[in-house]
Amino acid sequence: MTQLETLPVLDLSLLDQGEAAAAAFRDQLRAATHEIGFFYLVGTGISPELEQRMHTVARQFFELPEQDKLAIENINSPHFRGYTRLGGERTQGKVDWREQIDICPEGPAVPKDDLPDLPDYVRLKGPNQWPPALPELREVATEWQATLAKVGRKLLRAWAAALGEDESFFDKNFGDPFTLLKIVRYPGTDATDQGVGAHKDAGVLTLLWVEPDVAGLQVQLSDGHWVDAPPVSGAFVVNIGELLEYATQGYLKATTHRVIAPKAAKSRISIPYFFNPALDAILPLLKLPPDLAAEARGVTRDPKNTIHSLYGNNALKSRLRAHPDVAAIHHADLVAKRAAAAS
Numbered sequence: 201m202t203q204l205e206t207l208p209v210l211d212l213s214l215l216d217q218g219e220a221a222a223a224a225f226r227d228q229l230r231a232a233t234h235e236i237g238f239f240y241l242v243g244t245g246i247s248p249e250l251e252q253r254m255h256t257v258a259r260q261f262f263e264l265p266e267q268d269k270l271a272i273e274n275i276n277s278p279h280f281r282g283y284t285r286l287g288g289e290r291t292q293g294k295v296d297w298r299e300q301i302d303i304c305p306e307g308p309a310v311p312k313d314d315l316p317d318l319p320d321y322v323r324l325k326g327p328n329q330w331p332p333a334l335p336e337l338r339e340v341a342t343e344w345q346a347t348l349a350k351v352g353r354k355l356l357r358a359w360a361a362a363l364g365e366d367e368s369f370f371d372k373n374f375g376d377p378f379t380l381l382k383i384v385r386y387p388g389t390d391a392t393d394q395g396v397g398a399h400k401d402a403g404v405l406t407l408l409w410v411e412p413d414v415a416g417l418q419v420q421l422s423d424g425h426w427v428d429a430p431p432v433s434g435a436f437v438v439n440i441g442e443l444l445e446y447a448t449q450g451y452l453k454a455t456t457h458r459v460i461a462p463k464a465a466k467s468r469i470s471i472p473y474f475f476n477p478a479l480d481a482i483l484p485l486l487k488l489p490p491d492l493a494a495e496a497r498g499v500t501r502d503p504k505n506t507i508h509s510l511y512g513n514n515a516l517k518s519r520l521r522a523h524p525d526v527a528a529i530h531h532a533d534l535v536a537k538r539a540a541a542a543s
């Protein structure tokens with residue numbers, strides 16, 4: 201096979217090692233996300249101790265008795281927070297074989313009476329559901345979110361500079377980022393391959409932590425060929441989402457990926473963190489220098505998947521689609537409105 205079989209490995213700490221090293225990092229970042237859209241990132245400064253605490257608490261949560269997990273089931277939450285049981289999530293209409301907790305920024309819900317006057321996406325704001333049986337989870341997840349937000353901001357500054365803009369280009373849209381942290385377990389099964397079906401991430405960038413030694417993630421290259429992206433010790437897997445493809449007119453690529461379910465008797469924990477702008481952010485389009493603009497491919501158009509430049513609309517679309525049960529219980533009016541618009 202002549203195809204590249206592994207993703208590039210980039211070292212974020214180069215940004216702090218003088219201008220020549222920083223420039224080399226930006227060049228590698230631009231190339232990796234123009235050509236593949238996926239890479240491994242080392243040198244993030246995240247301590248092995250924090251990784252260990254996160255891994256342990258994730259395992260402990262999924263080992264809790266069913267009733268303790270269901271105490272925070274996502275169907276209790278209009279804001280798509282909490283525990284999704286196995287089979288409760290879909291990609292392209294097909295069931296994903298994973299269980300997970302969804303955690304977003306903590307905050308009050310918008311009062312029901314105010315909703316009619318506000319954009320639909322404000323329904324995504326609200327409190328998380330934390331498991332009373334495992335108080336440590338809130339502590340570790342909160343630290344994880346804060347630590348990874350710093351990595352996300354640093355990467356965005358490097359991208360802006362690598363693409364010919366001032367490095368502060370994205371800052372104003374990320375003052376109050378609407379992030380999503382998922383803690384996921386793929387149980388082993390021989391009944392299906394679909395851990396999570398083929399998809400692109402809907403936001404700006406994803407920082408994925410995977411427990412050591414368990415493969416499953418696959419990335420589709422531009423010729424349609426799938427490559428494995430197994431975990432690399434000390435590294436996060438990073439990929440860009442549809443909004444960053446949009447903001448760069450396709451110069452950077454949101455790449456399709458999927459997770460193959462582990463075989464029976466095995467399981468896999470992964471922790472994706474989706475670093476996204478504020479819900480009311482409209483990502484500005486970058487003005488690429490002429491040599492890069494000449495290589496921008498335009499944004500991939502998919503009639504079944506409109507990319508909204510207003511992030512809140514993109515986020516709401518993804519959530520309603522992935523969690524039809526939550527949508528039916530809490531947002532039947534939106535589901536009806538969307539069905540009418542599509543017909």
Ligand SMILES: O=C(O)CCC(=O)C(=O)O
Nearest residue numbers: 396401417457459470472
């Ligand atoms: O679990 C993984 O390795 C990736 C999950 C993923 O792609 C997603 O949740 O969007």
Ligand SMILES: [Fe+2]
Nearest residue numbers: 399400401457
């Ligand atoms: Fe994904």
